[in-house]
Amino acid sequence: MRPSKKTLLVSLLIAVFAYSLVGVLLLPAIVLHVANQQLSQLANVPAKLERVEFNPFSFELTLWNLQIGEEAAPEIAFRRAYADLELDSLWRGAVHLSNVELERAHIEARFDAEGQLNLLQLFKLPPSEPQQQESNTQPFPVILDRIALIKNSFNFEDLRPSDAVEFAYDELSLELYNLSTLPDNSGEMVLTATGPYGAGLDWKGELSLVPLRSNGQISVQAAELQTIWPYVRERLPLLLRSGKVNTSTNYHIDLSEQTDVRLSNAAFDLQDLVIDNGENPLLRIPSLHIRDGALDLATRQARVGNVRSEGLQAWAARTEDGQLDLLSLMPETTSKEPPAADAATARDASATPVDNNAAEDDAASESADNAPQQPTPAWQVLLANAELSGYQLHLQDRLPENDVNLELAPLNLTLSDFDSSAAAPFKLSVETGVNGTGHISASGEVNLQPVTADFNISTRDINLQLTRAYIEPLVHIQLRSGLLDSNLKLQLRSTSPLDLGVTGDASVGQLHIVDSARKRDLLKWQTLNVAGINYQGDSLGIEHITLQRPYVRFIVNENLTTNFSDLIVKQPGQTQTQAQTADKPPMALHIGGISVRDGSANFADFSLTPNFATAMGQLNGQIGTIDNQRPLVADVDISGRVDRYAPVTIKGGLTPFDPLNSLDIATRFRNVELTTLTPYSGKFAGYRIRKGRMNLDLEYRIQQGQLNAQNKLLLEGLQLGEKVDSPDAVDLPVRLAVALLKDTNGNIDLSLPVSGNLNDPQFSVMPIVWKTFRNLLLRATQAPFKFIAGLVSGNDQDISQVGFAAGSAELDGAAQNTLDTLAKALNERPALILEIEGLSTIKQDGPPLAAQRLESEYQRLQYQILQNSGKKLPADPSELVVDEDDKPALLEAIYRTQLKRQPPAEWAELDKEAREVQLRQAVLEHWSASELMLRRLAQLRAGNIKGYLVDRAGLDAGRVFQIDVSVNQDSSAEGVSVPMQLDSR
Helix, strand or coil: CCCCHHHHHHHHHHHHHHHHHHHHHHHHHHHHHHHHHHHHECCCEEEEEEEEEEECCCCCEEEEEEEEEECCCCEEEEEEEEEEEECHHHHCCCEEEEEEEEEEEEEEEEECCCCCCHHHCCCCCCCCCCCCCCCCCCCCCCEEEEEEEEEEEEEEECEEEEEEEEEEEEEEEEEEEEEEECCCCCCEEEEECCCCCCCCEEEEEEEECCCCCCEEEEEEEEEEEHHHHHHHHHHCCEEEEEEEEEEEEEEEEEEEHHHHEEEEEEEEEEEEEECCCCCCEEEEEEEEEEEEEEEEECCCCEEEEEEEEEECCCEEECCCCCCCHHHHHHCCCCCCCCCHHHHHHHHHHCCCCHHHHHHHHHHHHHHHHCCCCCCCCCEEEEEEEEEEEEEEEEEEECCCCCCCEEEEEEEEEEEEEECCCCCCCCCCCCCCCCCEEEEEEEEEECCCCCCCCEEEEEEEEEEHHHHHHHCCCCCCCEEEEEEEEEEEEEEEEEEEEEEEEEEEEEEEEEEEEEEEEEEEEEEEEEEEEEEEEEECCCEEEEEEEEECCCHHHEEECCCCCCCCCECCCCCHHHHHHHHHHCCCCCCEEEECCCEEEEEEEEEEEEECCCCCCEEEEEEEEECCHHHHHHCEEEEEEEEEEEEECCCEEEEECCCCCCCCEEEEEEEEEEEEEEEHHHHHHHHHHHHEEEEEEEEEEEEEEEEEEEEEEEEEEEEEEEEEEEECCCCCCCCHHHHHHHHHHEECCCEEEEEEEEEEEEECCCCCCCCECCCCCCCCCCCCCCCCCCHHHHHHCCCCCCCEECCCCCCCCCCCHHHCCCHHHHHHHHHHCCEEEEEEEEEEHHHHHHHHHHHHHHHHHHHHHHHHHHHCCCCCCHHHHCCCCCCHHHHHHHHHHHHHHHHHCCCHHHHHHCCCCHHHHHHHHHHHHHHCCCCHHHHHHHHHHHHHHHHHHHHHHCCCCHHEEEEEEEEECCCCCCCCEEEEEEECC
């Protein structure tokens, strides 16, 4: 009998009810019970799933509140896990989930100090057995319409570093659509995450599982470097004070055939990076921006479009042992032997029997390993443009005795078209200041393979005092100042061997070198210009050298050595080094010409008693071509003056590097005051020179070692002074000889021809020919000054002396009136000559001279101090104005250096003003009796009288003589009167 419709309906309702009862109540209860049972058996920590819900009609499964770990701090947990299974999974041949959601999931990942991960300790995992995978195994077919991670969180902590690493994401959300394990299906996904440490993560793109492909965009915002810095500190002892990173990129990943990873449109921003070593700053980067980056893993190519950075500061130093301090921060790499346990394991593994298939696989693997391997291509890095601006590099060299500090700021660098594969040269431009006053700029192109470069380099006001710490240990000098300017072109053609070329111009200004032993000027000039430099490795060419206002001091010491002979400091192993370099051929040197403008020199001979000193000034001229590869004759044409009034000229030619081959030089001195040669006349003739002038003509000719010289000496108005005891004096009646040699004009005219072979030390010298004394010296009767004064003024005023104020060499009105009357009288008596005896006194002139000397010392010391700061200064210290506030400190230094003793201890109890008075008085008393200063004043007074008569009154300079000066103890008058005498030609 067929069941009725009612029966069928009731049966259907009962079946639906039973199905619902099983699906809604029974099945979730069973799943919950089994899940919690398995969790309790496998978990090493408390683990519980709170509730399971299942809709048997829509096939929706929801798991609620899973917690693994302590209830207050679970290590794995989620609030809700949801999955919606579609019924078409039955006929589509794949599990089809329309929606999968995971809400409020949380994971605590933690490495302890021993490196154990907490997640691996949560469960009792059975040992895994190796399973042989089939090469063509396909993944289980699954279709996911939507996957959503909703407000999940993740905490990570690593206690292995000395400072723990910790970061977290508490708002991690993801949505993924149309994901499938079926071939060639891709899904879209969006991932966002933020955390309490400020770093935000955004990920948007497409994902295909079979084959594995993905492309999209990833960005990270405001990532604090402090989070991961403990990992860096494990390798480098550096402290990160601040630093933040923003980065983003488009990516493409395809693992279907090969590892194809590409990045494009990558950007990177670094802000406020500050790193130090706990004691000193090392690196500060306010901003670094990288744009248009790209990377292709398959082709091993990385490209960067633009790099911008501003305000970087970096500190580095070379330590006392010659090492860079940054290198000392690097970890030492040491090779380690494999642990014994690993070796034992290897032995055990080799003793373990293997099956035939495994042996065949090993043989195939070994065969593949023995096959020829293609070399892995190098990475190619491309950089389109980089601009680094406002950089500051603080460099220090502690290796020399005195630390050298180098500040490069602001440093600007521009780089473009860089290609590490060296397919084309890249452009580089650098511009920087040097220690606040100097400037360097360089721009050009560089090739990497082979390494070549072509640069234009310009420098301005580079303070050469930076080289003091390196030069002064080698030479006994002090480099007080010097500024380098240059415009050069550098060409590097090869590095192995080094092939370098330099062309251009250079100049050194304000050079001032002091002899460190005597603290006196040794060499200086206003400007040295070197034009047309051409250096090509083994040769140096210079078109022209110009010296503006050069000065040199040459001194003969008491032991007949010179101030230049002892400048070089002997170094250990120097002799061996010189022997090694002696075999090398000299560098080819060519100088087109040398010009000297307004030069000067001082010469002193301390081997004589009294010491001899003279000065040459107004040196102007030029020297022709100098070439050590060709025997070219260099033309010489130089003129100047000795002691202001005596002209000197040097003309001719010579071969500088082989003077015995060819030389033709004529030197002429005119109107040289013989009183300056008194030390030489005292030593070799036994008499001082009271007065006289010298004209000297020296003509030297050398051809192939043969010397032919004509020396002519003309002495005008020579008069000898007092006798001097000298063991080197000639045993001749000198006064009689002088009397015999004088002609009717009172002159001595000598000719000294010399000839011989310079290669033979015994070449002959023709005797000096004395000209016959033809007439006795006619002396005019002495006419008193009152007589000649009466001829022009009508009265018999005494014009035989000129008065000066104490300590002064200035001519006042009364003195000028006296000299005007005297000049007028002498112009009417052309046969008369005037003798001026410079005079100074200790009592009247000593104190004001000492006060003047003190002011000069203030200026000299202040000048040295300012030189050390690298500032531009006046040409001479006398032009410097010293502030009164600076003088007390300078006075302390002057007292110690000049008096060579410390101030008395009782002065320490005086107040500042009283101490300064005592110091000043002691210094003034020390200088007041200086014979050298008094003689200089006497010479200056006589020189000013002569200068007035010659320059102002128009008197012939040939009629005015300065005789040897005198220094008296006291003067009866208030001032000091310089006496004058009359004589005839």
